[in-house]
Amino acid sequence: MAFESLPTHSDVVAAAKRLSGLVRKTPVLRHDALDALAGARVFVKAECLQETGSFKIRGATNRLLQIPEAQRAAGVVAFSSGNHAQGVARAARLLGMPALIVMPADAPAVKVEGVEADGGEVRFYDRNTESREEIAEQIASERGAIVVPSFDDPHIISGQGTAGLEFTAQMKGAGETLDHLITPAGGGGLASGLALALEGVSPGTRVWVAEPQGHDDWTRSLKSGHIEKNAPGTRSICDAILTAAPGDMTFAIGHRLFSGGLVVSDPQVKDAMRAAFRYLRIVTEPGGAAALAAALACLPDDMKGRKIGIVVSGGNVDAVEYAKVLMGG
Numbered sequence: 001m002a003f004e005s006l007p008t009h010s011d012v013v014a015a016a017k018r019l020s021g022l023v024r025k026t027p028v029l030r031h032d033a034l035d036a037l038a039g040a041r042v043f044v045k046a047e048c049l050q051e052t053g054s055f056k057i058r059g060a061t062n063r064l065l066q067i068p069e070a071q072r073a074a075g076v077v078a079f080s081s082g083n084h085a086q087g088v089a090r091a092a093r094l095l096g097m098p099a100l101i102v103m104p105a106d107a108p109a110v111k112v113e114g115v116e117a118d119g120g121e122v123r124f125y126d127r128n129t130e131s132r133e134e135i136a137e138q139i140a141s142e143r144g145a146i147v148v149p150s151f152d153d154p155h156i157i158s159g160q161g162t163a164g165l166e167f168t169a170q171m172k173g174a175g176e177t178l179d180h181l182i183t184p185a186g187g188g189g190l191a192s193g194l195a196l197a198l199e200g201v202s203p204g205t206r207v208w209v210a211e212p213q214g215h216d217d218w219t220r221s222l223k224s225g226h227i228e229k230n231a232p233g234t235r236s237i238c239d240a241i242l243t244a245a246p247g248d249m250t251f252a253i254g255h256r257l258f259s260g261g262l263v264v265s266d267p268q269v270k271d272a273m274r275a276a277f278r279y280l281r282i283v284t285e286p287g288g289a290a291a292l293a294a295a296l297a298c299l300p301d302d303m304k305g306r307k308i309g310i311v312v313s314g315g316n317v318d319a320v321e322y323a324k325v326l327m328g329g
């Protein structure tokens with residue numbers, strides 16, 4: 001599929017300038033124990049410490065800044081399992097815009113509360129029987145609002161990619177260059193943005209996506225060469241990355257730039273969440289820990305001993321559920 005507005009590396013650079021001072025520069029963390037577990041040198045980009053608790057604020061803010069001031073009064077509508085919702089709600093508040101978010105009825109309470117705390121209105125839906133896209137389009141049409149997609153949008157992708165520019169610059173400042181980068185992937189906005197960023201500043205770094213068993217649409221899509229869908233239903237604790245399929249735009253980028261997919265189990269994700277807390281003292285949500293889980297549990301042999309970049313993409317997890325994981329549940 002051809003796109004007139006497929007983003008490029010230069011769009012990511014422009015987004016970084018636009019977002020300067022509006023989003024947090026997140027740290028890169030490491031620990032010898034993680035290196036030992038992975039059999040490689042592991043560098044963790046902690047986007048769980050970003051504003052609103054995930055990378056999503058980057059793309060949301062970049063997208064809303066593109067809306068002309070004359071159109072902002074009608075507001076925006078978004079659909080999300082939580083992290084994009086919080087990013088849009090925060091960006092809308094900063095720009096003085098109303099925001100309505102279509103969220104699944106089983107979204108973690110901490111994510112719903114985050115949206116509401118920033119003044120966002122929430123409309124729940126059943127992720128197995130209703131189409132969040134159709135609901136969002138209908139509401140936007142009634143209000144004259146603008147729909148802000150969670151991943152398949154050039155401004156969203158470019159905004160998310162700024163984390164890659166930042167990561168690369170931090171590694172360069174430490175005298176290091178990543179051999180591989182692993183990132184969680186749902187719709188692929190973050191992953192494709194990161195790949196575009198690295199294409200321009202670290203072209204030798206190979207980009208991989210990590211996803212949960214039963215929702216491995218990216219891995220299957222990259223192998224087959226066309227978009228593969230997940231069967232309906234929820235089969236993983238990684239709620240943040242349980243999308244139906246890669247986006248058309250993100251797949252067009254990923255098919256060209258991704259090296260492949262790594263699939264992790266829920267127990268492996270929980271192990272990674274515990275490791276992140278024990279060794280890095282960061283809180284990770286299940287989906288946000290998928291890439292770390294891949295590095296610790298199923299790193300391919302040809303990546304052993306190399307420098308591996310890991311994006312921990314979010315930390316918005318319910319306290320009770322997180323406590324259960326830390327206690328071995």
